Amino acid sequence: MTKPAPEPTPDARLRVAGHTLHQQIRSNIEKQILSGAWKPGYRIPFEHELVQQYRCSRMTVNKAIGELVNAGLVVRRKRAGSFVAQPPIHSAILDIPDIQAEILERGQTYAYTLLRRSLRKPAQGKTAERELAGAGRLIALQCLHSANGRPFALEDRLISCAAVPEVVAVDFEVTSPGAWLLGHVPWTAAEHRIAAVGASDTTAKLLDIAKGTACLSLERRTWRDGVPITQVRQTFPGDSFDLVAKFTPSRAR
Template sequence: MSDMDTFREEGTASEPVSLYQRILGDIRDRILSGEWPPGYRIPFEHELTTQYGCSRMTVNKALSQLARAGLIERRRRSGSFVRQPQLQSAILEIHDIKAEVDALGLPYRYELALRNRRKATKTDLIRLDVLPGSPVLELSCRHFAGRPVFCIEDRLISLEAVPEAAEESFAETAPGSWLVDRVPWSAAENTIRATGADAATAGAMGIAPGTACLVIERKTWSADQPVTHVRLTYAGDSHALVARFTPPQG
């Protein structure tokens, strides 16, 4: 069982909600709703003790559980802060695309090719777990490393989960970075596969049709609400995934 599973189970008992559970739930809800964004300093323990009329031990227990769930970071003498979401999964870390290009020592450039606010279709249900007719924002972008296209990004954002995305043009800011800065996420699922570039992909990337490509698809949730689905397509000869493993202890 994961730390997040443990966190979610704290409030499922049939007994009345305790002060500990109330503090846990109040802080969790403020983080997941975006009211307290990444980097926000949570009230100090003595402030929460006064606010809830409870012992410092109860507050400390709730904050410790939030830290184990990955929602906050506790810093000695500085207090507790909402944690910046980490772009990673159980099998590998997914870096910010600009950071990937910067690491190659090449100039980065971003280009928005499509921005379409529409109602979700039945096909979108497979990608993002949203009901047909729900408002979504469809985006297609290109990321460059020097002159060549480094990656194509096709993304679907649930406007029920992130309504403010409807007001963002994404003309200058890549949607991945924008979402990470504004929407705390609690779960992500990655799918990795190889495919040959179809005519549209080949034209967008400037490669020959049928060229081997690496495709990474990621779904992201905030609490139990789907936030976004992204498909990242890289030319297979210019990108690699690296994961480091250690043998089990025992």
């Protein structure tokens, strides 16, 4: 006699407004990976097992896993199944600089101070903040990075609670938000904006420099599959930081 399909788990019964079933399957798997419950190298359930669990078509499951592969979270191995990537955030670590790592590579002593943290709604009239917040709120952080006891960078960051709900419980007193995001939240797109600015009175005091001193302002936004994750502005005294990038031709000439 054919064994009846198992009852769907509570997660499988969820129907979140505005999300298709394949998006929910992807989200459930993604949460297992990002929470650390499924470590790098862990084999995720076979597609036929997910089909039974979610009572859906093989195509729906295949689409969900395909998106996880494209995001760099999962790798497929012929005849073996699908596995959590090693590591799932490799590309993020390569492409977005970690200030702590930058300072340590210079042979300097790193220090971090959280200056301000709040949970708030997007500011009225600021479209970028509304887009980042989505249907949720924002974690607003201001922190100072130091090298050899001297201010190295002032960071003002917003993180979307809708895109990264676990961020609400994170204690940023010890771990910087940039380092935490690099280690826990993979991204698929980023935008940088670089400018030369004069230090405002407030910025000058925090960076221990004269008002109007030339500074490098680096603004960055990141997305995961079109969903905004964070936006940050990092301000460096002009003589403490530089950006170096290597390029290859996009096509042969």
